[in-house]
Each structure stands twice: as structure tokens, then as C-alpha cells.
Amino acid sequence: MSMRIIGTGSALPAKQVSNEELEKLVDTSDEWIRERTGIGCRHISTEETAASLAAEACKKALERAGRQASEVELLLVATCSPEMALPCTACQVQELIGAEHAVAFDLNAACAGFLFALNTAYAYISAGIYHNALIAGTEVLSKIIDWSDRGTCILFGDGAGAVMAEQCESGGILGFVQHSDGTRGGVLACGSRNLENPYFTSQDFMPYVRMDGRAVFAFAVRQVPASIEEVLEKTGIEAGEVDLFVLHQANCRIIEGIAKRLKADPSKFPINLDRVGNMSSAAIPVLLDELNGQGRIIPGMTLVLSGFGAGLTYGACVLKW
Ligand code: COA
Numbered sequence: 574m575s576m577r578i579i580g581t582g583s584a585l586p587a588k589q590v591s592n593e594e595l596e597k598l599v600d601t602s603d604e605w606i607r608e609r610t611g612i613g614c615r616h617i618s619t620e621e622t623a624a625s626l627a628a629e630a631c632k633k634a635l636e637r638a639g640r641q642a643s644e645v646e647l648l649l650v651a652t653c654s655p656e657m658a659l660p661c662t663a664c665q666v667q668e669l670i671g672a673e674h675a676v677a678f679d680l681n682a683a684c685a686g687f688l689f690a691l692n693t694a695y696a697y698i699s700a701g702i703y704h705n706a707l708i709a710g711t712e713v714l715s716k717i718i719d720w721s722d723r724g725t726c727i728l729f730g731d732g733a734g735a736v737m738a739e740q741c742e743s744g745g746i747l748g749f750v751q752h753s754d755g756t757r758g759g760v761l762a763c764g765s766r767n768l769e770n771p772y773f774t775s776q777d778f779m780p781y782v783r784m785d786g787r788a789v790f791a792f793a794v795r796q797v798p799a800s801i802e803e804v805l806e807k808t809g810i811e812a813g814e815v816d817l818f819v820l821h822q823a824n825c826r827i828i829e830g831i832a833k834r835l836k837a838d839p840s841k842f843p844i845n846l847d848r849v850g851n852m853s854s855a856a857i858p859v860l861l862d863e864l865n866g867q868g869r870i871i872p873g874m875t876l877v878l879s880g881f882g883a884g885l886t887y888g889a890c891v892l893k894w
Contacts, residue, residue: 574698574700574701575698575699575740575741575743575744576694576695576706576738576740576745576746577738577739577741577744577893578738578892579637579737579738579739580633580637580638580639580736581637581734581735581737581865581866582629582631582634582635582636582735582862583630583732583733583734583735583858584621584626584627584633585626585731585732585733586617586619586731586732587616588616588617590616590617591614592607592612598720598721598726599720599721599726599727601723601727607847610727610728610824611825611826611846612727612824612847612850612851613847613848614847614849614850615729615730615849615850615852616730616731616849618715618716621713623650623662623713623733624655624657624669624711626711626713626731627662627666627709627733628665628666628669628670629733630709630733630734630735630858630859630862631648631666631670631672631707634709634735634862635670635707637737637865638739640705640737643674644674644705645674646676646706647675647676647694647706647707648667648672648675648676648678648706648709649677649706649707649709650662650663650677650678650679650708650710651681651682651686651687651689651690651708651709651711652681652686653681653686653714653853654716655679656713658766661677661679662679662711663677663679663709664678666709672707675707680693682753682854682882683761683853683854683882683884683886684854684880684881684882684883684886685751685854685880685881685882685886685888686710686853686882686886687709687710687734687854687856687858687880688751688857688878688879688889688890689886689888690854691736691738691746691878691890692751694706694738695738698738701740704739705737705738705739705740706738706739707735707738708735708736708858709733709858710735710852710855710857711732711734711854711855712729712732712854712855713731714729714731715729717781718781724784724786725782725783728823728850728851729782729851729853730850731852732852732859733858734856734858735858745892746890746891746892747808747810747891747893748804748807748891749888749890750800750803750804750807750888750890751887753884754886755885757788758883760788760792761782761785762779762782762784762883763779763780763783763883764778764780767780790824790826793824793830793831794827794831796881797820797821797827797831797879797889798831798834798835800887800889801818801877801879801889802835803889808891812835812836812837813837814875815837815841815875816841816875816876817842817864817874817877818832818835818837818877819843819860819877819879820842820878820879821851821857821879821881821882822844822851822852822856822857822860823846823851823856823881823882825844825846825847829842843864845859845860853882856880857878857880861878872894873893873894875891875893875894876891876893876894877889877891878890
């Protein structure tokens with residue numbers, strides 16, 4: 574028993590912020606940002622929340638799949654920037670879309686979150702526990718970014734993407750690999766809430782994202798191709814047989830580096846980060862939805878999805894569309 578994606582959806586905040594606008598906030602330039610990252614613009618929430626964006630993306634995915642919210646059995650939301658600590662974003666989305674019969678919960682694996690949620694749904698579905706799943710990645714990273722830190726504020730954007738998936742006899746997801754390395758968690762980190770109670774108050778609280786960009790870059794160009802090679806070997810598929818590599822959208826230079834290491838045709842690595850920046854767990858499902866909407870993914874195609882991020886977490890999956 575396997576699982577296949579039958580619908581995709583996405584939602585972006587209305588406000589777009591160009592590199593030129595960031596020049597007014599920090600000492601940076603459009604030229605520097607484009608050259609080092611490939612990013613030209615990103616969407617930033619003014620009133621949209623992680624839950625409202627995810628709900629919009631989920632509704633579109635259901636519509637494209639021709640399914641009703643009431644049919645959803647499992648609702649997973651990957652996010653590292655939820656609006657609320659309680660309830661979880663998935664339960665908020667459940668209410669917003671009316672998926673009253675779904676079991677709903679969140680999963681946080683940062684930028685690999687959507688991929689990890691997809692694999693979680695795959696595990697439930699291939700075990701026969703649930704027959705379908707709605708899986709979203711949603712982020713409002715703009716609230717955990719230090720807008721005076723030019724090393725990070727230029728990179729990230731807000732948005733959400735979702736897929737509707739269901740059980741199938743064959744095809745669909747062919748294989749998965751996932752990895753976590755908590756020993757290197759410090760290279761990309763952000764505090765949650767300060768430890769503050771009648772008995773203790775922490776002094777060294779870090780409320781915003783802090784990153785060693787070079788270390789993250791080096792990790793991504795080494796581990797992502799290694800995990801893609803691992804999943805290709807596991808599924809017996811040659812890199813040349815893959816039609817599209819839908820990768821986490823962090824930096825054009827990282828994607829070029831990965832294509833080079835895999836000796837794969839760079840035109841098979843679609844990019845949208847020039848328009849949306851790095852949206853963490855929303856990046857892969859938003860790109861999938863764009864490609865699907867443009868008719869660039871057709872039945873029978875072989876896709877590799879791969880994500881990496883804070884944790885450190887990374888992984889890859891091969892699927893037949
Ligand atoms: N505008 C202008 N100059 C900037 C800048 C900005 N936004 N950010 C940093 N700089 C400066 C630095 O201060 C440094 O100046 P110095 O040489 O005078 O000290 C110089 O540019 C080079 O900085 P460095 O950090 O070495 O640049 P880089 O080539 O490594 O690029 C990143 C920085 C962040 C773009 C790059 O390391 C990267 O993309 N890393 C991966 C990050 C990532 O994807 N994180 C999310 C993972 S999910």
C-alpha cells in the first residue's frame with residue numbers, strides 16, 4: 574500500500590517586500606542579495622497567520638483533489654512559527670476548513686518539516702491506519718526574524734502550501750530517507766519563550782533566529798545530495814530518470830551546488846525563491862503547487878523532493894506523480 578498526492582494548494586500574504594525596500598531597513602543592496610542568494614522579493618504577513626494561510630492552501634488542495642474537508646482523516650501541519658502555542662495550528666486549520674472528522678496535529682522539523690510530515694502521513698497510510706491525509710507547511714517567519722540583522726532578514730518569507738494525499742495500490746511515494754543531527758542545532762536556532770516563573774528568570778534569552786550562514790551552506794551542499802543519492806539507491810532509480818527535483822528553496826547557489834554534485838541537468842531544478850524567499854516548511858509545497866498549476870507536473874513523472882534545515886534535519890523522497 575502506498576500514498577499519492579491528488580491535489581495541491583498554496584497561499585501567500587498580500588504584501589510583497591522587494592530587496593530595494595530592505596535597503597531602507599538594513600545596510601544591504603539588491604545586488605548583494607541577488608548575487609549571494611538569488612532572492613529578489615518575498616511576501617510578508619501583515620494580518621495573515623500561520624493558520625489562516627494554511628487553511629487557504631488546504632482549501633485549494635481539497636478543491637483541486639475534488640475532495641471535501643469532511644472526508645479528511647488525518648490533518649498534519651508542519652510549522653516552526655505557529656501563531657499559538659496552544660492549540661496547535663492543525664487544530665486551528667481543522668476548525669477553519671471544517672475537517673471535523675480529521676485527527677489533527679503539528680510537526681516541527683523546521684525547513685524539512687513538510688517532508689517529515691509527508692513521510693509521517695505516508696507511514697500512517699501505508700499501515701492502513703488512515704486512508705487519506707491533508708498535509709500543510711505554513712510559516713510566518715517574519716515574526717521570529719530580527720529585522721535589524723542583515724544576515725537573516727533578507728532571506729526569509731511567509732506563506733503556506735498544502736497537498737491532499739490518499740492511499741493507492743502502487744506508484745505514489747516510492748521511498749523516503751530522513752536524518753536529524755541535533756549535535757549541530759546551534760548553527761540555526763531561535764528561542765521560543767523565556768523561562769520566567771516565580772522561581773527563576775533566564776537572562777540569556779534569544780527571541781530571534783540566529784544563524785551561521787556559512788555552516789548551513791556547507792551542510793546543505795554536502796548532505797542534501799547525499800540524501801538524494803541514498804533515496805535513489807534505495808528505490809533503484811537513476812538520477813537521469815528523475816524528471817524534476819523539487820528542493821527546499823533557501824538559496825540559488827545551494828541548489829546549483831546540489832545539481833552539480835548530482836551531475837544532473839540544472840533545468841530539472843525549478844526555482845521560485847527569487848519571488849518568495851525561503852519559506853521554511855512552506856517552500857516545497859508552494860513550489861509543488863506552482864508547478865502543478867503551470868501543468869509542469871504530469872502523471873507518470875518521477876519527482877524527487879528534498880528539504881533541509883534547522884535541527885539539523887534533512888531528507889528526501891522519490892515519488893511517481
Ligand atoms: N547585505 C550586505 N552584506 C552582507 C549581508 C547583507 N544582507 N549579509 C552579510 N553581509 C556581509 C557580511 O557582513 C560579510 O562582510 P565582511 O566580509 O565585511 O565581514 C560579507 O557580507 C560576507 O558575509 P558571509 O556571511 O561570508 O556571506 P556568504 O557568501 O556566506 O553569504 C548567506 C551569506 C547567508 C547568503 C549564505 O551563507 C547562505 O545562504 N547560507 C545558507 C543560509 C540558509 O540557507 N539558511 C536557511 C537554511 S534552511
